[in-house]
Ligand code: NCD
């Protein structure tokens with residue numbers, strides 16, 4: 001537990017979480033109501049469902065389902081980049097509203113990504129139309145593992161960075177987000193890229209390193225957490241990144257059985273942070289101050305509110321929220337689990353059992 005309680009009684013505007021997985025059916029009904037307990041009122045919802053969200057119709061149906069569960073949350077939708085996404089679909093998405101971007105998953109790198117991208121060039125006409133229409137391109141920035149070329153989960157992000165540079169130069173007015181940056185090199189690449197590029201940083205990557213997930217499925221996610229040096233670079237980027245990075249938790253709930261790998265199955269990738277999205281970031285900053293990585297003075301109101309909401313909202317062109325919450329450093333602890341009764345299983349939140357801030361909407 002961090003010793004310093006820097007944010008007790010602080011009132012903040014609602015956070016914007018620019019990368020969430022809310023799933024379908026029973027999981028969706030269990031997870032979606034936890035958005036607000038994490039201090040968030042606006043979320044950008046990932047499309048890697050079964051089947052993937054690859055039509056505007058499907059995205060708007062999904063949005064309606066989520067909205068019915070949480071009428072007070074704003075759900076921004078995205079499409080799954082695949083050969084069904086054409087320039088015409090992009091124009092239709094823009095015209096109908098609700099869909100603000102397109103998410104690219106390289107084929108095979110993560111949960112439900114089998115239908116993902118192998119080669120970016122065939123999508124250039126789609127990117128050009130997105131550039132004209134102002135839709136955001138969200139990149140899962142990893143190349144697929146390839147033993148013959150020594151590509152693996154530890155260097156897959158770094159090897160993707162030339163593609164980021166290439167796309168941002170070829171489409172200088174296309175808004176591009178490098179999702180869930182996990183390395184110092186990714187931070188540098190975003191800083192060096194054009195004005196059209198931003199990076200999201202998750203809450204859990206401000207805490208985790210390789211050793212945390214080796215042997216512990218609950219901490220296994222894609223991209224995997226890297227070294228202590230990388231983790232520090234991420235924490236630094238949240239406060240020193242000059243608005244180039246904002247929160248996208250990549251909260252990715254899986255049933256505990258799937259995280260532990262049922263029978264001989266492999267364990268599913270994803271860390272669940274949704275119910276404490278804002279708190280996990282604030283507590284990482286406190287830890288940064290405690291360990292000397294971050295100066296207290298760096299955590300100015302502009303930075304806290306910027307990373308947690310304003311910088312992301314500005315990039316996506318969404319209005320600032322009028323909702324606010326107050327933080328209380330009391331006795332609350334992160335829940336041990338979230339029940340999904342219809343599945344007879346639970347989802348385990350990140351930092352289970354740890355002391356955490358309480359959030360009161362004001
Ligand atoms: C995500 C999921 O479970 O949907 N998993 C993860 O580890 N982040 C997929 C993704 O965003 O890569």
Ligand code: ZN
Pocket residue numbers: 019021046250252
């Ligand atoms: Zn994700």
